[in-house]
Amino acid sequence: MADEILVLVDHTGGQLAPATAELLRVAAGLGTPAAVFLAAGTPPPVEALAALGARRVYAADAPAFAEYLVVPQVAALHSLVQRKQPAAVLVPAYPTGREIAGRLAVRLDSALVTDAVAVERATDGGLVTSQTAFAGSYQLRGRTARGTPVIAVAPHPVVDAPSPPAAGEPVPVEPIELPTEALATAARIVERIEPERSGRPDLQTASAVVTGGRGLGDGERFGLVAELADALGAAVGASRAAVDAGWCDRSLQVGQTGKTVSPQLYLALGISGAIQHRAGMQSSRTIVAINKDPEAPIFSIADLGVVGDLFAIVPELISRIRSAA
Amino acid sequence: MRVLVFVKHVPDASGERGFTPAGTVDRTLPCRLSELDEHAVEQALRLIEQAGTGEVTIATMGPPAAAETLRKALAMGGHAAVHVCDDRLAGTDALGTSLVLAEVARRVGFDLIVCGMASTDAGMSVVPAMLAERLGVPQLSFAAEVTVDLAGQRVRIRREDGRDTVIAEAGLPAVVSVTDQIGEARYPSFKGIMAARKLPLQTWDLAELGIPVDAVGMVHAAAVVESATPEPPRQPGRVVVDDGTAAATIAEFLRERRLLPSSGRN
Ligand SMILES: Cc1cc2nc3c(=O)[nH]c(=O)nc-3n(C[C@@H](O)[C@H](O)[C@H](O)COP(=O)(O)OP(=O)(O)OC[C@H]3O[C@@H](n4cnc5c(N)ncnc54)[C@H](O)[C@@H]3O)c2cc1C
Numbered sequence: 001m002a003d004e005i006l007v008l009v010d011h012t013g014g015q016l017a018p019a020t021a022e023l024l025r026v027a028a029g030l031g032t033p034a035a036v037f038l039a040a041g042t043p044p045p046v047e048a049l050a051a052l053g054a055r056r057v058y059a060a061d062a063p064a065f066a067e068y069l070v071v072p073q074v075a076a077l078h079s080l081v082q083r084k085q086p087a088a089v090l091v092p093a094y095p096t097g098r099e100i101a102g103r104l105a106v107r108l109d110s111a112l113v114t115d116a117v118a119v120e121r122a123t124d125g126g127l128v129t130s131q132t133a134f135a136g137s138y139q140l141r142g143r144t145a146r147g148t149p150v151i152a153v154a155p156h157p158v159v160d161a162p163s164p165p166a167a168g169e170p171v172p173v174e175p176i177e178l179p180t181e182a183l184a185t186a187a188r189i190v191e192r193i194e195p196e197r198s199g200r201p202d203l204q205t206a207s208a209v210v211t212g213g214r215g216l217g218d219g220e221r222f223g224l225v226a227e228l229a230d231a232l233g234a235a236v237g238a239s240r241a242a243v244d245a246g247w248c249d250r251s252l253q254v255g256q257t258g259k260t261v262s263p264q265l266y267l268a269l270g271i272s273g274a275i276q277h278r279a280g281m282q283s284s285r286t287i288v289a290i291n292k293d294p295e296a297p298i299f300s301i302a303d304l305g306v307v308g309d310l311f312a313i314v315p316e317l318i319s320r321i322r323s324a325a
Numbered sequence: 326m327r328v329l330v331f332v333k334h335v336p337d338a339s340g341e342r343g344f345t346p347a348g349t350v351d352r353t354l355p356c357r358l359s360e361l362d363e364h365a366v367e368q369a370l371r372l373i374e375q376a377g378t379g380e381v382t383i384a385t386m387g388p389p390a391a392a393e394t395l396r397k398a399l400a401m402g403g404h405a406a407v408h409v410c411d412d413r414l415a416g417t418d419a420l421g422t423s424l425v426l427a428e429v430a431r432r433v434g435f436d437l438i439v440c441g442m443a444s445t446d447a448g449m450s451v452v453p454a455m456l457a458e459r460l461g462v463p464q465l466s467f468a469a470e471v472t473v474d475l476a477g478q479r480v481r482i483r484r485e486d487g488r489d490t491v492i493a494e495a496g497l498p499a500v501v502s503v504t505d506q507i508g509e510a511r512y513p514s515f516k517g518i519m520a521a522r523k524l525p526l527q528t529w530d531l532a533e534l535g536i537p538v539d540a541v542g543m544v545h546a547a548a549v550v551e552s553a554t555p556e557p558p559r560q561p562g563r564v565v566v567d568d569g570t571a572a573a574t575i576a577e578f579l580r581e582r583r584l585l586p587s588s589g590r591n
């Protein structure tokens with residue numbers, strides 16, 4: 001269906017990630033959204049996807065999706081694109097998603113755009129995309145010139161269109177074939193290391209994030225970051241220095257080689273604000289920073305900067321926030 | 326063991342970065358060996374040191390000045406280098422880059438290709454996966470740890486992509502990309518710098534690679550940048566020096582901006 005926009009569903013064990021709703025909204029602005037649900041042993045959450053605007057669900061259930069890296073998803077999407085000839089494929093821009101997008105674009109000899117923050121349809125049938133570059137200091141406008149564009153969409157894309165209405169009638173579910181010969185050159189997952197669950201909001205989707213850097217001094221005192229985060233109902237993050245020191249899990253790193261966040265509130269404690277860190281947080285709505293070095297680069301982007309000793313300030317701040325609640 | 330490392334010559338993030346009127350990265354500003362690709366060079370060197378045998382070839386696609394990036398990687402300990410340089414490559418998109426690099430890999434030959442986790446200019450994190458796709462070999466990307474079993478011809482990684490941590494495995498030949506978690510990259514020694522000057526550095530253009538000029542470059546890009554506009558820099562706000570009232574100042578600021586949990590922040 002030439003008007004169909006395939007959306008690769010972002011989920012963990014059938015639990016939909018916020019990116020799924022975002023991508024379905026982007027898709028609704030381009031054509032008819034169709035959800036592609038790939039899982040090992042989980043049935044597609046058809047009603048939830050329909051409620052988010054999917055008009056059709058394509059689903060594949062195979063152990064391979066949990067047993068091999070990237071390739072099974074590419075093979076499933078590739079066979080689907082060949083059969084359905086959609087207008088575009090949207091994929092969430094987390095690492096595995098971008099790799100799926102890259103390999104799919106090679107197979108389709110089609111345009112690949114990563115980290116698109118907005119996507120529109122051009123008059124010639126291609127797509128017009130917006131990206132940012134160099135830690136948010138440039139805005140790029142691009143266009144896709146060939147094939148079935150594969151777009152890795154950044155978290156929190158800008159969508160002008162209203163949310164698509166939920167499908168009024170039951171949406172059709174169609175199975176996808178997974179070509180098995182595809183797995184001959186795939187890397188096999190031999191072990192999964194379960195992450196610690198903190199019970200705190202997810203770093204990338206939280207409306208507030210409190211991060212700590214080298215200025216926290218040691219692993220024990222790094223606990224202050226979580227204390228402030230809990231008072232604010234915020235997620236915990238860290239600079240690479242804090243991660244390297246072993247004060248918190250690597251999945252909490254914000255920046256170029258960690259996560260990109262853009263919460264309503266970003267509160268940085270003892271973080272200098274090196275370019276590699278700023279690349280992951282400069283688009284936050286409001287930035288507050290506490291640092292004892294008045295020359296710290298973080299102050300050049302902070303809405304409120306406090307030059308001072310974080311250990312003298314944060315405990316009182318926590319009790320003030322608690323008493324305001 | 327033949328290890329092939331792909332490194333990119335990128336604008337130095339600590340200096341000024343910008344775009345040309347054609348929408349491509351301005352590579353006349355100070356450029357360097359991508360910091361993230363230094364980890365790829367480091368990983369390759371460690372692997373042959375552990376194996377006690379092998380050669381590391383460094384390759385890049387980039388403008389004439391990218392030869393400096395290759396010399397630096399050679400000074401770290403590489404054995405030979407290949408520079409793909411052709412004016413008609415300007416504006417090449419990721420599809421074209423992976424096409425060129427795959428052809429380099431076929432010509433040089435390899436047991437293992439090592440890439441960085443992302444280029445620090447485009448930051449797409451796709452080229453290693455696209456290379457594996459084009460070469461028909463396994464992809465083991467975002468490795469925080471790499472071990473090669475030469476006798477068994479297998480490579481195993483700990484993949485840390487920020488969402489999942491998995492141990493993954495495949496047979497050689499394969500493509501690996503490494504994160505900054507594999508450890509510090511070594512500095513070139515003075516001896517290394519001197520030795521690097523004498524090491525072989527081949528320069529290939531499109532004709533030598535047998536790639537038609539209309540298969541790459543701006544003319545054949547499937548993703549084209551039409552404009553690059555500087556964003557107005559973020560307006561710095563208020564900076565106050567703590568005089569004992571900072572906690573109250575911050576709390577008041579958060580209340581005014583409705584950023585406290587009780588004020589319906591969403
Ligand atoms: C911020 C950013 C986002 C990007 N996003 C995408 C995307 O979503 N999809 C996509 O497909 N591509 C993407 N690219 C790469 C590319 O397609 C660009 O969007 C654009 O079309 C050209 O990229 P460039 O600015 O790096 O061009 P150039 O600076 O011309 O570089 C393109 C490549 O050619 C090499 N090169 C330049 N001159 C020479 C020469 N004389 N000899 C040999 N090699 C040379 C460069 O080293 C580089 O590898 C992105 C690049 C940047 C910087």
Ligand SMILES: Nc1ncnc2c1ncn2[C@@H]1O[C@H](COP(=O)(O)O)[C@@H](O)[C@H]1O
Pocket residue numbers: 331332333334359361362365384385386387422426439440441442443444445447448449450451452453
């Ligand atoms: N022009 C290039 N020359 C050599 N290697 C490259 C080039 N572009 C990308 N790479 C390799 O691919 C990795 C990922 O790049 P990217 O997909 O652009 O983020 C880099 O870390 C390099 O190892």
